[in-house]
Amino acid sequence: MATRASAAAPAARRYRFITQEGAHTIGLARCTNFRAHIYNDTDIDAAFAKTRQSGCPSTSGAGDNNLAPLDLQTPTVFENNYYKNLLSKKGLLHSDQELFNGGATDALVQSYVGCQSTFFADFVTGMIKMGDITPLTGSNGQIRKNCRRVN
Numbered sequence: 001m002a003t004r005a006s007a008a009a010p011a012a013r014r015y016r017f018i019t020q021e022g023a024h025t026i027g028l029a030r031c032t033n034f035r036a037h038i039y040n041d042t043d044i045d046a047a048f049a050k051t052r053q054s055g056c057p058s059t060s061g062a063g064d065n066n067l068a069p070l071d072l073q074t075p076t077v078f079e080n081n082y083y084k085n086l087l088s089k090k091g092l093l094h095s096d097q098e099l100f101n102g103g104a105t106d107a108l109v110q111s112y113v114g115c116q117s118t119f120f121a122d123f124v125t126g127m128i129k130m131g132d133i134t135p136l137t138g139s140n141g142q143i144r145k146n147c148r149r150v151n
């Protein structure tokens with residue numbers, strides 16, 4: 001979760017990140033992972049924030065595991081609604097809305113909204129590239145307990 005499409009990353013890698021985050025067109029997130037966004041951030045539609053607040057109490061520890069869909073429109077269908085939500089400031093995670101926030105990545109989000117087949121084609125390319133990543137195995141690496149630091 002600490003990973004982010006950093007401005008310092010090469011453009012191609014940054015854009016692949018945005019494409020793969022489109023996987024959030026399906027699935028759910030826990031309250032603990034979107035609480036700060038719906039209560040503290042300003043880059044969120046007010047009515048949408050209110051709706052999500054009703055299922056996610058502001059106090060840490062209360063309802064932490066309550067779930068909400070990452071794609072509010074069609075959480076079980078793989079298409080480009082995830083990106084459409086971002087245009088209306090209805091991204092569930094802080095990191096979702098970062099993709100469309102007045103920065104360099106806005107244009108790519110808009111292109112996926114305008115052309116679903118481009119998103120599909122780029123997603124396929126990105127998944128294949130992710131499959132080519134060779135993770136360290138055995139004693140060569142470790143599975144982090146906290147993704148922000150080595151164990």
Ligand code: HEM
Nearest residue numbers: 001003004005020021023024026027028029030033093095
């Ligand atoms: C900046 C990159 C990303 C961040 C910060 C991020 C963050 C998250 C978070 C916080 C959740 C909710 C988990 C929970 O509340 O338990 C989630 C769910 C999910 N993520 Fe990501 N993610 C990223 C990239 C990706 C990528 C690259 C993929 C796949 C190619 C992906 C696929 C999914 C899916 C399918 C779910 C739903 C899981 C479920 O419903 O059980 N995410 N992500």
